[in-house]
Amino acid sequence: MSRPLYYYAKLNENDICYGFESLGKKLNPCPSNMVYLPDYNETYLWKKYDRELKAFGQETYEPSIDAELQEKIEELETENSQLKEQVMELNNTINILNGSILELTQLIASLQSGGVE
Structure with a gap:
């Protein structure tokens, strides 16, 4: 049975709706930047939420x-920053592995020549 x-x-x-979130659990308390909807309803997109009336207005604010474009740029900058961090972490891992490979190669060469240093 699905949840x-x-x-x-x-x-x-x-307080203008710019998107929707579907969650498997009810948020309690609900964050200030979100409003619970009894049903999924895209007609609220770009509508202003009146906190006193606890309802969306009719006027659209697209x-x-x-x-x-500014929002997309911000998303791309965040993604770029995250990718840079991942690349740095991968480079660190590669450097560690290169050092280990070098040590193993030296150990194998030493064993093949008949002695351990």
């Missing part, structure tokens, strides 16, 4: 292309 999903609208700093 129920709980739906949330993700809100930006202006972002400009510049805002979308």
Whole structure:
């Protein structure tokens, strides 16, 4: 039997819904940048959430292309930073492995020549 999903609208700093999150458990308390939705409903996208009324308004606040591009740039910069960290970690691992390979090669050469140093 599958677990129920709980739906949330993700809100930006202006309380405008910019996306949705589906989770396997109910958040309690709900983070301030999210609003619980009884059902998945994409009509809330780009609508402003009124915290006093606990409801979404009717007016749409779609972002400009510049805002979308800026958001994408920020995502790519974060991903780039994470990839750089992974590359550095992999380079460190490679250096460690190269050192181990060198030691093993020297040990094998020493054993083949008849003596251990």
